[in-house]
Structures are given as structure tokens and as C-alpha cells.
């Protein structure tokens with residue numbers, strides 16, 4: 001899953017995965033738990049992200065998530081992913097606004 | 106329970122088998138949760154039960170073998186949409202239905218619900234023999250030579266949990282048709298089978314191998330012209346055995362049978378298959394007339410009775426109501442019985458999501474099937490629904506019933522009948538969103554009079570090179586590409602899935618998403634401006650070549 | 663190494679296991695290891711003296727071993743023991759058996775629980791296609807069950 005993420009100036013990294021039981025998109029929080037809302041995601045620098053990523057991958061089975069990886073965001077509130085793909089993961093399918101995911105903290 | 110029209114009727118043995126499969130899957134889920142199975146091990150196992158992990162949730166792909174459902178199965182799908190999903194389902198080009206918001210923990214229960222109506226999700230994904238597709242007008246079309254469904258069912262059964270071919274290099278898709286007018290895209294399948302009657306009454310099968318779309322579109326080549334029924338299974342075993350042993354496993358993009366056939370050539374492939382057949386114990390694989398008859402006997406045949414004036418009634422109703430007439434012109438097909446007609450229900454409302462249906466619509470389809478078509482419903486490879494045997498004098502009633510639930514769109518085969526994959530709104534592999542561009546195009550060409558004026562023109566949209574939306578086979582094809590995180594679309598023209606199977610030609614550099622709809626509108630204008638009387642889009646394209654269309658598409662860019 | 667028998671045949675122990683390439687020089691070898699890319703037809707000259715063919719699965723998704731086993735049984739009429747080893751899952755037990763495999767080297771993790779293998783062998787009462795095993799019809803159509 002891991003692709004090299006190139007950060008532009010001002011961007012941060014967040015960790016993301018899907019929950020094993022229901023498949024929902026989740027984001028890695030400061031306290032090591034996973035949250036449905038990207039607003040709770042901890043923002044990481046490129047240097048710090050690697051260690052956090054390996055920790056999250058290691059704990060994935062116990063925490064009940066699959067496919068852990070990192071992705072770039074703009075550090076606004078709530079953080080906004082850089083790619084269309086991750087925007088859609090964070091907010092829900094664009095063709096069903098009624099299923100929009102609550103993102104705020 | 107009466108025997109369903111159009112598909113195989115399960116018995117206790119078949120039902121016990123499904124229960125065993127569900128119990129097996131439940132055990133696999135448990136082992137995944139306790140860590141005995143890693144995700145890498147679990148993934149192929151869940152895929153072989155139709156369960157994908159997508160962007161927002163799991164997606165469950167339910168098999169609709171040869172595209173045929175009875176009304177109680179349809180109602181069950183509606184219930185699953187309501188209870189376990191978000192009230193809708195998506196019909197695919199491979200005659201399956203997908204649910205987008207499924208939970209792994211609910212899946213065994215969903216499979217049990219499906220089994221109650223003799224349905225399953227077996228082999229709807231994974232590197233195995235997939236759900237077998239067949240002509241959507243099977244058993245109804247006037248041009249049909251052999252009803253392919255009995256043999257499609259035989260192939261479904263034979264391929265189910267095949268001990269040797271469940272861990273192939275890559276997925277394997279088989280389609281079968283019994284009509285000279287190929288409505289299954291036989292030459293775009295790993296194996297495409299065209300049946301015709303033989304001299305002794307048993308069918309003969311013409312077999313193509315190595316077709317496919319995806320990143321390397323290839324038109325299948327004829328392997329055998331006339332395989333006899335008794336050797337059908339032996340021949341398929343031999344083809345698959347060669348593929349399983351020699352197909353590439355080092356690179357998933359080169360693992361389909363088409364790459365092997367291209368690499369060694371169809372003659373060498375044929376020789377290899379013949380070498381297998383020469384060593385095989387043919388008696389063991391013989392498809393006996395008794396076995397065929399036993400399976401055939403589980404299909405009910407509709408009793409086609411219509412009043413003598415059915416055709417006259419329809420003619421009069423069409424004359425009196427131009428709107429109805431337009432729908433009849435685009436959405437029906439000739440039935441083998443003069444008192445009946447085949448009706449296609451469009452799941453492509455202008456501006457809607459191609460192939461999506463709400464549970465309310467699904468329920469209504471079941472009611473209409475009961476009322477007008479012996480309770481039988483078919484799913485087409487263009488993401489629409491067919492009622493196969495409608496009495497001509499009752500067609501208008503059906504149309505009125507469809508109108509009430511927004512299912513009377515008169516656009517089959519027209520520009521509004523867009524095929525689109527789920528794209529980046531759902532799909533983990535996507536580069537771009539397919540649905541919004543389909544919606545914009547649908548809205549742009551919403552006027553049904555305009556659609557009728559434009560005539561036969563199919564648009565196919567895929568969100569990435571995997572080509573689930575068959576963009577290579579679209580008269581106009583759109584392929585989503587990602588340019589530094591932005592959505593772009595590459596345009597192709599001249600693709601065709603049916604008899605004159607052809608792969609579309611790329612027009613030029615990919616366009617930004619917001620310029621794509623205008624470019625297609627200019628392309629269509631170019632056709633309308635330059636066509637000669639009676640010419641279809643493809644015919645004008647053939648006559649003029651691509652250049653005028655390329656110029657039109659890129660004119661303002 | 664723990665062995666699990668998929669059928670009646672008792673699994674044998676072997677001292678010398680050679681590769682296909684080594685067979686010609688090793689008259690004493692009674693057991694051979696077939697990699698998934700090896701062509702079973704290469705064994706043809708040696709079949710009479712072989713007691714055991716071991717099929718190695720590099721990963722459980724590599725299904726070539728199923729075809730190799732079937733070719734050994736069906737084309738080469740090999741009547742000795744066929745064994746699967748490497749990355750295999752209990753979920754494949756019945757497939758292996760139906761293609762002619764007699765025994766497996768149990769994986770060393772949770773997938774090596776003999777109970778799981780036992781259960782999987784009995785999971786499905788019927789099959790929809792013929793295998794290399796003796797079978798009889800189980801109802802009309804294609805369905806068969808094992809003839810005991």
C-alpha cells in the first residue's frame with residue numbers, strides 16, 4: 001500500500017486506514033486510536049511520520065484496522081487532504097451529499 | 106414453490122451446498138478477526154465470496170448467473186439494500202449487483218439472506234472463474250438459435266469451487282450467447298462461447314479465447330469452430346489447464362490469458378489444448394445428454410399466450426401516444442412470439458447514476474415482473490433491466506407503471522444510455538470519478554427527442570485503466586486519468602463490443618474534467634453536421650476518419 | 663515437520679529429497695521436490711522408482727500445484743504419494759485432495775491446526791465437477807460425491 005509521499009511546503013502527513021469490521025475510513029489520532037473524523041487526525045512532519053507509521057502498522061491487527069498508510073494534507077481545520085482520492089475518503093462520495101462524513105473536531 | 110422461468114431451480118443438495126459455503130466463510134471471518142489469517146491470506150478468500158474493501162466500506166458483489174432473477178430474488182435484493190446498505194444497489198456490466206456500504210461483520214448474515222432465495226456471491230471476484238454471463242434476451246429473442254442459459258448454468262455449476270482452477274494467475278471471465286447477433290461481447294472475454302444448433306439437435310460451440318479489456322485490450326481469437334456438447338467441459342478444462350500452468354504469475358498486469366495467447370499465438374495455444382485433450386480421460390469429463398436434460402428440466406418455460414389482436418392493440422396505442430411510441434422504439438426488441446415483446450427498462454435517468462436502483466425501485470421492478478413477465482427479470486451488460494416476455498397489448502400498462510417510479514426513460518442504445526463504473530467515488534483503484542461526468546453528460550443530452558435524433562451512440566466511462574466501464578468498447582469512450590491529483594479524461598472513439606468488435610482509438614491528450622463534457626458535445630455536433638442521411642455515428646466516423654472529430658473535440662482547448 | 667493425511671494413504675517419511683534436475687544422477691532417490699514452475703512430465707522416466715512427489719507452493723495463491731497434481735494422476739498415472747508443502751491454507755484441503763494430493767506438511771502457524779484441515783475436508787457434501795477421486799453421482803445433473 002505504501003507509496004512514497006512527497007510533501008510540498010506547508011503540507012503535513014496524516015495516517016489513515018480502514019476498519020476491519022465495517023470497512024469504514026479512519027484516521028490516526030494523537031492517542032493512537034482511530035477515528036472516523038479527519039478532524040481528529042494528528043498532523044505529522046515527514047520525519048516523525050515514519051516511526052508513527054510503523055507503530056500503527058504493527059498495531060493494526062490489535063486495533064482492528066487494515067491497509068495503514070500516510071497521506072498529505074493541508075494543515076487547516078479540519079485538515080484537508082491534497083488528492084481527490086483522499087478528499088473523497090475523508091468526506092464521502094461526492095455523488096451522495098447526504099452521506100457526507102462528519103469531519104469536524 | 107413453482108419452478109422459476111428463466112433460471113435453474115435449486116434443490117436441497119444445492120441449498121445445502123450454499124449453507125456449507127456460508128459456514129466456511131463465517132469460519133474464515135473468525136480466523137481473520139483472531140489473527141490466524143493475515144489480511145493477505147484473507148483477501149483472496151473474501152474476494153471469492155464477492156467482498157471487496159473499497160474507499161468507504163466493504164462492497165459486496167452478488168452473482169446474478171446469466172443475468173436472470175425471479176421476483177422473490179429481486180425483492181430480497183431490495184431488502185438487503187434497505188437493511189444492510191444505504192437503500193440502493195448498483196447493477197454492473199457483468200450482470201451482477203453491488204452493494205457499497207457493507208460491513209464485514211454483517212456479511213455472513215447477508216449471505217444467509219441471499220441463500221434463502223438461492224442466491225450467493227460465490228466467485229464474483231478473485232482469481233477464479235467468475236460469474237458466467239449470457240445474452241440478456243436469451244430464450245426470448247427472435248434471432249436466437251440456441252437458448253444459452255442451460256449451458257450457462259452448466260458452466261456455473263462446473264466452475265463452482267473447481268478444485269484445480271480456484272487459484273488461477275488472474276480472474277477468468279466466460280460469456281455465452283446463442284444468437285448470431287452477439288449481445289455478450291463474446292470476443293472481449295477470456296473465453297467467449299457462441300452456440301448454434303448442430304445436425305443431431307445438440308448444440309455446437311464456437312469458442313474464442315484471450316479477449317479482454319483492462320490495460321491491454323485484446324479481441325479474442327477463435328480457438329475452435331465446432332466443439333460438440335459432450336466435449337464442452339473437457340475443452341474448457343483443457344483451456345484452463347494450459348492457462349493455469351503457463352499463465353504469468355510474476356506481474357498481475359500480464360497475468361490474464363490474453364497475454365499468454367498473445368505471447369505464444371493462438372495456433373500454439375490450440376496445439377497445447379489439443380495435447381491436453383489427447384491425454385485426458387475424456388469419459389470422465391463427458392457432458393452427457395442425461396446431465397444436460399436434468400439441468401434443462403429445472404428451467405420453466407413461459408406459456409406464451411396472447412390474444413390474436415395483441416399486435417394490433419399495440420400498433421394503435423403507439424399511434425395514439427407519441428411519447429409511448431418513442432419509448433417502444435428505443436426500449437423494446439423483437440420477441441420470438443408475435444404476441445410478445447421484449448422490454449428494456451433504462452436505469453439511466455438523465456442526470457442520474459448509471460446502474461443504480463433504490464430499494465423502492467427494485468421492489469417495483471419485482472411487482473412489474475410478476476404482473477407482466479412471468480416474474481422474471483434480466484440484468485443487461487449495459488446496466489439496464491429487461492422484462493423478457495411482455496404481452497404486446499399490455500405493454501402500455503407496463504410503461505405507465507414504470508413512469509410512476511421514474512423508470513420510463515426512452516434512451517436504450519442512445520447517448521443517454523451511458524455505461525459507467527463506480528469510479529473514484531467508491532473504488533479504491535480509481536484515478537477519477539466516473540459517475541459525475543456520466544451525470545453531466547446525461548443532463549446535457551437529457552432531451553429524449555434530441556437523443557432520438559442523434560441515434561445509436563454509446564458512451565462508456567471507466568475511472569481507471571482496468572476498464573470496468575468498457576471505455577475501449579464505447580463508440581465514445583472516456584478513461585479517467587490522474588494528473589498530479591487532478592482528474593482528467595482521455596477520449597477514444599470507434600470502439601464497439603458486438604459483432605464488429607473493435608477497440609476505440611485515442612483522440613488526443615487527456616482533457617481536464619471540466620472541459621470534457623463540452624468536448625463531447627462538440628464531437629456529437631460534428632457528427633450531426635456531417636452525417637449523410639441515415640448514417641449512425643460509427644458509420645460517419647468510418648467514412649470520415651478520426652481527424653474531423655479530433656479537431657472538433659480539441660477546437661476550443 | 664508435521665504431516666497431515668488428506669485421505670486413507672499413510673504418509674511416508676523419506677531421507678533423500680532431490681530436485682527434478684538431480685533425479686538423473688541419484689538412483690537412490692525415491693522422493694522428488696517439484697517447484698511450481700516445473701513440468702511434471704519431466705518425471706516420466708523416473709515414475710517407477712518414485713514413492714513420493716512433493717509439490718512446493720511458494721504462496722497459497724499460486725495454483726499451479728493443483729494442475730501438477732492432476733497431471734501426475736491423470737496423465738502420468740502416478741500411483742505413489744503426492745504431498746503439498748510451503749504456503750498452503752486449510753481452506754484448500756478439499757481442493758488438494760480432489761486434485762490427487764495425499765498429504766500436506768502442516769504450516770507452522772495457526773493455519774497448521776489439524777482440526778481446521780479435518781473440518782475443511784468435510785465442509786462440502788457434494789461437488790459440481792469430476793475430480794481424480796472415485797466418485798458417484800449425487801442427484802441429477804453434474805453433482806457428485808465421493809464413492810467410499
Ligand code: HEM
Nearest residue numbers: 197198199317318319320361525526527532534571572573
Ligand atoms: C468498485 C469495485 C471494482 C473493482 C475494485 C474492480 C476491479 C477491476 C480490476 C482490477 C479489473 C482489471 C482486471 C484485469 O484486467 O486483469 C477490472 C476489470 C473489469 N471490471 Fe471491475 N472492478 C470494480 C467494479 C466493477 C463494476 C461496477 C463493473 C461493471 C460496471 C466491473 C466490470 C468489469 C469488467 C467488465 C472488467 C473487464 C475487463 C476485462 O475483462 O478485461 N467492475 N475490474
Ligand code: SF4
Nearest residue numbers: 526532535568569573
Ligand atoms: S475501472 Fe477502475 S475505477 Fe472503475 S471500477 Fe474498475 S477499477 Fe474501479
